Amino acid sequence: MSQTDFASNKIFYDNKHYPHGFHRSGIYSRREAELLERHGYALKDLASGLRAPATPAEEQFVKVTKGEAPATTEIEKAWLKYYRAVTTRRVVYTAGATSMDSEGGESADFDAD
Numbered sequence: 739m740s741q742t743d744f745a746s747n748k749i750f751y752d753n754k755h756y757p758h759g760f761h762r763s764g765i766y767s768r769r770e771a772e773l774l775e776r777h778g779y780a781l782k783d784l785a786s787g788l789r790a791p792a793t794p795a796e797e798q799f800v801k802v803t804k805g806e807a808p809a810t811t812e813i814e815k816a817w818l819k820y821y822r823a824v825t826t827r828r829v830v831y832t833a834g835a836t837s838m839d840s841e842g843g844e845s846a847d848f849d850a851d
Contacts, residue, residue: 742792742793743793743795743796744777744780744781744784744795744796744799744813745780746776746777746778746779746780748779749775749776749778750774750775750776750777750778750779750781750782751775751778752778752820752824755823755824759771759775760774760775765819765823766816766819766820769812769816770812770815770816770819773812773813773816774816774817774820777813778820780796781799781813781817784796784799784800784803785799785800785803785817785821795811798810798811798814799813799814799817802814802817802818803817803818803821
């Protein structure tokens with residue numbers, strides 16, 4: 739990857755999904771977190787179509803985001819990992835909640851005769 743590939747002058751933070759940063763999320767390796775922070779804005783703009791690819795590496799990245807080619811580079815794999823993590827719905831199950839019937843009392847599956 740050359741210096742002109744995925745050039746961005748701002749550090750990318752996703753405070754909505756990672757309020758403590760990519761490094762502290764426990765999902766990304768140090769290298770992946772560094773790539774996302776350094777090139778995240780460029781990757782986001784390329785993936786959304788706001789920015790036209792300027793180099794062959796960026797053209798390849800756009801193909802990967804469209805599903806036309808497999809991810810082969812570190813930066814492509816890091817972006818796909820990020821994209822899946824923020825777009826996949828997570829189901830959370832909780833235990834210990836009591837169910838209530840419509841009258842406000844506890845419901846039971848048996849008759850208390």
